[in-house]
Amino acid sequence: MDGPESGTAAAESPPRPLEERLPAVRETLANAERLLVCLDFDGTLAPIVEVPDAARPTEDNRRAVARLAAHPAVTTAVVSGRALRDVRDRIDGPAIYAGNHGLELARRGSIAVHPVARKRAARIERLCAVFETALASIPNVRVENKRLSGTVHFRSVPPAARPVARRLTTAVFEAFDGGDLELSRGKRILEIGPSIPWGKGNAVELIAADEPPGTAAVYVGDDITDESAFRAVEPDGIGIQVGGDGPSAASCRVESPASVASLLARLADGVSSGLERRP
Numbered sequence: 001m002d003g004p005e006s007g008t009a010a011a012e013s014p015p016r017p018l019e020e021r022l023p024a025v026r027e028t029l030a031n032a033e034r035l036l037v038c039l040d041f042d043g044t045l046a047p048i049v050e051v052p053d054a055a056r057p058t059e060d061n062r063r064a065v066a067r068l069a070a071h072p073a074v075t076t077a078v079v080s081g082r083a084l085r086d087v088r089d090r091i092d093g094p095a096i097y098a099g100n101h102g103l104e105l106a107r108r109g110s111i112a113v114h115p116v117a118r119k120r121a122a123r124i125e126r127l128c129a130v131f132e133t134a135l136a137s138i139p140n141v142r143v144e145n146k147r148l149s150g151t152v153h154f155r156s157v158p159p160a161a162r163p164v165a166r167r168l169t170t171a172v173f174e175a176f177d178g179g180d181l182e183l184s185r186g187k188r189i190l191e192i193g194p195s196i197p198w199g200k201g202n203a204v205e206l207i208a209a210d211e212p213p214g215t216a217a218v219y220v221g222d223d224i225t226d227e228s229a230f231r232a233v234e235p236d237g238i239g240i241q242v243g244g245d246g247p248s249a250a251s252c253r254v255e256s257p258a259s260v261a262s263l264l265a266r267l268a269d270g271v272s273s274g275l276e277r278r279p
């Protein structure tokens with residue numbers, strides 16, 4: 001696993017609601033011989049909740065993923081910021097899982113870990129411990145040690161204390177870092193990881209490279225780290241943003257995780273009817 005972060009940020013505009021993009025989506029599905037569907041977890045399959053450990057896919061999404069995973073013309077993957085083992089325990093069915101924003105990838109019966117990320121795991125571990133101590137006085141801050149990356153959670157921190165908590169986290173990071181780690185943002189979180197040009201988009205490119213010609217790739221996600229994955233599938237495939245109203249590399253959007261099950265059903269139906277119409 002090596003290589004640059006996917007694509008470059010082109011001039012992006014807010015994605016259009018899926019209903020407005022249906023003709024283009026139907027055409028992509030009708031022309032495809034196979035479909036690769038890559039799904040983010042938090043904020044996409046699972047609604048965002050206060051306590052990270054309590055996040056679960058909705059029942060409808062769980063069933064829709066199982067149906068897609070059983071479809072003979074569809075490869076299904078989950079691509080998450082969570083640790084691989086964690087996300088695997090939360091949703092069954094997909095043939096492929098990527099954890100830690102693509103730093104670890106389970107497919108074809110084995111797990112590949114980005115070699116540089118593996119080397120920096122001890123530094124991440126150490127920084128998570130430093131965060132635990134430095135942030136101990138801030139109420140309800142959580143540090144999630146994911147081995148190859150780490151997350152500091154502010155969602156349960158009282159709103160008035162959040163700016164201080166973020167400033168302190170950044171200051172601790174800057175004092176610790178020697179240029180080998182990076183700090184990034186997410187939904188009410190700051191994340192630390194190795195400073196390497198690798199993200200979800202690279203994982204999606206690796207996964208897509210295994211698919212036969214004639215495969216259309218779809219990526220569904222809701223957060224900043226999903227942008228590189230949208231760029232990896234667009235414009236030949238379909239990037240679908242869940243929620244949000246800002247600029248994105250995705251061309252379509254759906255409202256919330258509650259809209260994802262019907263989206264997945266449409267994908268399964270679309271590829272099936274395209275195949276049925278073929279001679």
Ligand SMILES: O=P(O)(O)OC[C@H]1O[C@H](O[C@H]2O[C@H](CO)[C@@H](O)[C@H](O)[C@H]2O)[C@H](O)[C@@H](O)[C@@H]1O
Nearest residue numbers: 041042048049050052055080081082155187188
């Ligand atoms: O790539 P994802 O699968 O979307 O993972 C991104 C991060 O998701 C989790 O944090 C987010 O969800 C939590 C539960 O709903 C929420 O409390 C938190 O505020 C969100 O940022 C997860 O805990 C992180 O490790 C992932 O990086």
